[in-house]
Amino acid sequence: MTARRLDAAELELGGGLEVLLVAALEGLAPGGRIEVVSPSRATALELHGWARRAGHRTVGELMPDGGPYAVVVERGPTARVLADPIGPRREPPPLRAGGEFHSADLRDGEPAPGVAGAQRGFTPVRAVAELGAPSFHWALNDRDALWADDVAELAEQATRAQWDASRDVPWAAARDLPDHMERAVAQVMTFIAQNEYAALYVPAAFLPHVNPAYAEVVMWLAGHIHDEARHIEVFTKRALIGGYAGQALASTELSLKTLLEERDFSGAALLLNVLGEGTFLDLLAFVEHHAPDAATRAAAHLAHRDEVRHVHFGISHVRRRMAGDPDQRASLVAAAERRAEKLVEMSGLSPLLGEGLTIMAAGSLQPAELAEGARAVRDLMQTMEDNRIRRLQAAGFDLATSTHLSELHTPNLM
Amino acid sequence: MSRATAEVRVGCVAYHPRIVTIWESFLEHFEARSVPTDYILYSNYERQVSALLAGDIDIAWNTNTAFVAAEQQLGGEARILGMRDLDAEFATVIVTRRGETFEDAAALAGRKLALGSRDSGHAAILPLHYLREQGLDAESACELVRFDTDLGKHGDTGDSELRVVRAVADGRADAGALGEPTLAALRGERVPAVADLEVSWRSPTYYHCNFTALPSLDDGVAQRWFDALLAMSYDDPGQRQAMDLEGVKRWLPGDRTGYSALAAAMAAGAPET
Ligand SMILES: [Fe+2]
Ligand SMILES: [Fe+2]
Numbered sequence: 001m002t003a004r005r006l007d008a009a010e011l012e013l014g015g016g017l018e019v020l021l022v023a024a025l026e027g028l029a030p031g032g033r034i035e036v037v038s039p040s041r042a043t044a045l046e047l048h049g050w051a052r053r054a055g056h057r058t059v060g061e062l063m064p065d066g067g068p069y070a071v072v073v074e075r076g077p078t079a080r081v082l083a084d085p086i087g088p089r090r091e092p093p094p095l096r097a098g099g100e101f102h103s104a105d106l107r108d109g110e111p112a113p114g115v116a117g118a119q120r121g122f123t124p125v126r127a128v129a130e131l132g133a134p135s136f137h138w139a140l141n142d143r144d145a146l147w148a149d150d151v152a153e154l155a156e157q158a159t160r161a162q163w164d165a166s167r168d169v170p171w172a173a174a175r176d177l178p179d180h181m182e183r184a185v186a187q188v189m190t191f192i193a194q195n196e197y198a199a200l201y202v203p204a205a206f207l208p209h210v211n212p213a214y215a216e217v218v219m220w221l222a223g224h225i226h227d228e229a230r231h232i233e234v235f236t237k238r239a240l241i242g243g244y245a246g247q248a249l250a251s252t253e254l255s256l257k258t259l260l261e262e263r264d265f266s267g268a269a270l271l272l273n274v275l276g277e278g279t280f281l282d283l284l285a286f287v288e289h290h291a292p293d294a295a296t297r298a299a300a301h302l303a304h305r306d307e308v309r310h311v312h313f314g315i316s317h318v319r320r321r322m323a324g325d326p327d328q329r330a331s332l333v334a335a336a337e338r339r340a341e342k343l344v345e346m347s348g349l350s351p352l353l354g355e356g357l358t359i360m361a362a363g364s365l366q367p368a369e370l371a372e373g374a375r376a377v378r379d380l381m382q383t384m385e386d387n388r389i390r391r392l393q394a395a396g397f398d399l400a401t402s403t404h405l406s407e408l409h410t411p412n413l414m
Numbered sequence: 415m416s417r418a419t420a421e422v423r424v425g426c427v428a429y430h431p432r433i434v435t436i437w438e439s440f441l442e443h444f445e446a447r448s449v450p451t452d453y454i455l456y457s458n459y460e461r462q463v464s465a466l467l468a469g470d471i472d473i474a475w476n477t478n479t480a481f482v483a484a485e486q487q488l489g490g491e492a493r494i495l496g497m498r499d500l501d502a503e504f505a506t507v508i509v510t511r512r513g514e515t516f517e518d519a520a521a522l523a524g525r526k527l528a529l530g531s532r533d534s535g536h537a538a539i540l541p542l543h544y545l546r547e548q549g550l551d552a553e554s555a556c557e558l559v560r561f562d563t564d565l566g567k568h569g570d571t572g573d574s575e576l577r578v579v580r581a582v583a584d585g586r587a588d589a590g591a592l593g594e595p596t597l598a599a600l601r602g603e604r605v606p607a608v609a610d611l612e613v614s615w616r617s618p619t620y621y622h623c624n625f626t627a628l629p630s631l632d633d634g635v636a637q638r639w640f641d642a643l644l645a646m647s648y649d650d651p652g653q654r655q656a657m658d659l660e661g662v663k664r665w666l667p668g669d670r671t672g673y674s675a676l677a678a679a680m681a682a683g684a685p686e687t
Contacts, residue, residue: 014608014609040612046612048594052594053599078663131651132654133651
């Protein structure tokens with residue numbers, strides 16, 4: 001058999017020669033040979049050991065005094081990696097305007113797999129998995145139970161919309177509010193921060209069970225979790241910046257704990273994203289509108305921007321899920337009913353929250369303004385209900401069901 | 415089936431915790447091939463050889479030194495039930511610092527030569543033997559710098575060889591002997607100590623480890639165990655990890671042709687005390 005000649009020139013093993021050797025040997029069938037020529041006797045002597053370790057063998061050498069030296073390496077029978085070949089180079093994924101590579105184009109038009117093997121590992125999109133990896137046991141292996149048609153684009157937007165709760169809020173503006181106002185704001189901010197924890201823990205509990213085949217969902221959930229971390233941060237900071245703190249209410253804890261108990265991804269999307277975060281959109285808009293200072297306004301504004309995305313995902317997912325599987329409608333209603341049963345003893349908005357919002361809307365403790373503030377809070381409750389029903393309809397429920405679900409929703413708002 | 419009643423008992427020396435990983439995997443393979451096997455760990459090859467001779471184990475996974483010692487004590491020929499592809503073409507190399515290579519063994523006279531554990535065939539006994547064959551009695555002509563770590567494990571841990579290359583790299587020795595696969599591994603793992611070392615000398619190839627059995631082992635059992643061993647496949651994803659840990663890509667039949675140099679060296683008095 002003739003051997004292809006490979007000129008090692010000044011390259012040594014451990015100094016780059018091994019890369020050339022691997023590339024040359026990979027191109028050969030088992031039994032194929034290359035003749036490695038080196039001016040270094042030391043390198044020639046060392047090739048034998050290298051070849052054996054790499055699964056090949058040496059089948060001859062020429063070691064004339066003064067060199068150059070030649071060693072013939074024969075490719076061994078074993079594959080270095082127990083995986084199917086990579087396949088030929090293909091048309092790369094498209095770029096969008098400005099040269100952007102969007103996550104929605106990762107799969108180049110092919111849909112994500114409908115079902116993914118529960119055992120598969122962390123195999124990136126289109127990568128070829130090596131055999132012999134340890135088995136995983138993912139619980140969420142069904143695309144339709146996780147997917148939203150725009151999930152990749154939403155994850156993309158989440159990345160683009162990042163902000164900094166330390167720097168992007170004019171904190172100094174909230175330093176010197178009057179006592180009564182600061183106490184009210186601190187209580188409202190504490191309430192919101194409490195709820196932001198649940199908004200983080202719910203997606204975080206699903207994330208480690210999502211099959212890695214659904215990279216877009218993993219990226220989306222990670223972004224969601226990161227957003228909520230910032231919400232916890234910004235509202236905790238706002239609660240503290242004026243020197244007060246608020247009370248973390250037990251009724252809120254009770255409501256949030258039942259949210260964490262929802263184990264179905266779509267059920268959680270309905271309860272958290274559509275109903276809870278949806279209701280919070282109206283709350284945050286209210287806080288932004290009535291904020292007594294620029295810091296509170298900025299915090300509510302920035303969080304609201306993120307919540308729009310979270311609510312959008314929920315609506316998009318629930319609508320797709322019910323369209324693909326009509327039985328889901330009943331399961332989702334049952335999830336809301338189950339939660340409501342656990343919350344039967346809760347009634348109405350917490351007085352502390354209601355009072356805090358009223359003072360914020362009033363702007364002072366003057367009777368006329370307080371009456372105005374109380375009316376604004378009543379209007380807010382109505383707006384929340386109207387919008388909840390509208391969002392539920394957008395998610396694919398009929399009006400009667402939407403109204404029913406909205407009525408079941410927790411008085412805690414989330 | 416309880417392993418306590420396994421048909422074949424294999425002894426191996428626990429030179430590293432990975433031995434357990436390796437043999438737990440190998441045992442599944444033998445079980446699947448209907449040759450129920452168990453392994454028994456020893457902390458040194460001397461005890462393992464005694465256990466083989468005493469019939470406490472049926473097969474010993476031996477270094478070349480342990481195999482030759484077993485035959486010497488047996489006063490006859492042991493049965494060899496296979497070896498790794500690696501064992502069939504083992505060699506020792508001598509490394510020197512960059513720019514200080516030599517071509518003729520005689521150049522080592524008067525220099526400091528580092529050796530691994532004195533009971534290691536590849537890192538001590540055989541380099542001395544082959545240098546002697548090439549006309550250099552290193553024990554008298556060189557200043558030997560010995561690293562007798564892990565005695566009883568015949569160099570398996572690689573610890574003494576790591577000390578050898580470090581001694582050469584930092585100038586405590588001028589040259590150092592180690593197993594060729596050890597150097598390839600250190601190079602592959604980009605260990606800094608070997609970065610500026612070059613190979614000056616390579617020994618003839620010889621055999622290294624083997625599965626040693628007594629001549630009295632039942633032929634049928636021996637054959638079935640041997641067949642199962644050789645059926646192990648590096649292309650089987652369930653077996654690759656253990657085979658990688660054991661440094662084997664393919665099991666080969668063994669014979670005694672590759673042990674004559676070591677037998678001669680050990681008969682001549684080595685390992686010295
Ligand atoms: Fe949030
Ligand atoms: Fe959110």
